[in-house]
């Protein structure tokens with residue numbers, strides 16, 4: 001018996017002991033619980049493999065709140081197993097399995113045994129690159145993978161050789177690298193999945209405080225990588241982005257310079273390949289919104305509504321500071337700029353990636369001009 005203070009989160013009561021527990025990651029656990037609950041209601045079953053469970057909090061919450069039929073709680077650290085067992089004692093023993101293996105061992109064992117899970121939770125420290133190919137071996141057709149990366153360095157754009165080695169993506173430094181970090185993770189997993197004949201589609205993507213999380217669905221469908229996986233061009237001169245097709249990569253130049261502009265044509269800096277498709281599944285996120293009240297998770301509705309609204313906008317965003325700098329004016333007010341762009345017929349919304357940025361399908365020169373007029 002460990003002497004420790006009882007903590008609570010959602011319906012779980014637990015002790016921490018020497019296990020890793022970060023209260024600020026509650027949002028990610030709440031979203032995982034909600035996505036799992038929606039899956040449970042749609043498919044009538046939920047078997048969870050929580051590969052890096054720490055003190056077991058996620059496993060407890062998937063069992064108690066998402067009504068998982070089975071949770072497999074694993075952590076490679078032998079030191080925390082006393083705490084883990086004590087916490088999971090609250091569950092029916094038929095509902096839980098506890099192991100102390102490395103995640104990769106489990107994934108390959110699942111493949112050998114033909115034992116596939118509805119949800120894999122991979123809450124790793126650092127970069128999860130070494131797990132991308134193997135985790136696909138343990139998920140069922142239509143199942144979910146919830147993957148974490150805390151590796152901000154590799155995606156910063158300053159170490160493209162590292163991102164190329166780990167994820168097959170050549171990153172570049174520009175104002176929306178955090179979004180591209182999420183897209184690099186999704187893209188790398190999608191490419192590994194395509195090699196195995198599977199398709200990956202995002203359910204939601206979350207950037208918060210240097211932590212990157214993606215929840216994706218894996219289906220045994222023929223992948224069409226060309227559609228959602230490619231390069232994003234950044235014009236270092238005017239600051240705008242474009243998404244060139246694979247076929248015409250060699251012709252990539254910035255379209256936003258006027259004919260009389262002496263700088264035209266301007267070559268773009270290409271980052272990729274990365275995921276260029278939707279960042280979230282609008283319908284799935286809406287289903288999560290609709291379950292949130294029942295599960296006492298209504299505090300996550302505003303974030304989910306932002307996911308829903310930004311889901312299919314282009315694969316970049318504009319920081320307001322960048323808009324102000326480009327227009328040589330004060331930083332524009334976000335709400336006023338969004339309203340003005342909407343009035344012009346563009347799509348525009350806040351983004352969860354930054355409270356000081358917008359997502360829109362308007363080109364940057366229009367955004368700058370609109371900001372200028374909407375501020376007067």
Ligand SMILES: C[S@@+](CC[C@H](N)C(=O)[O-])C[C@H]1O[C@@H](n2cnc3c(N)ncnc32)[C@H](O)[C@@H]1O
Pocket residue numbers: 019020021022025029051052053054055057058074075076077101102103104123124125
């Ligand atoms: C970020 S913590 C997990 C936190 C926990 N999921 C939560 O939400 O409270 C990462 C955990 O992964 C474990 N770990 C690290 N590498 C692992 C591996 N390759 N296989 C299994 N567990 C691993 C560590 O012991 C640590 O407890």
Ligand SMILES: [Zn+2]
Pocket residue numbers: 235236237238239240254255256257266
């Ligand atoms: Zn340009």
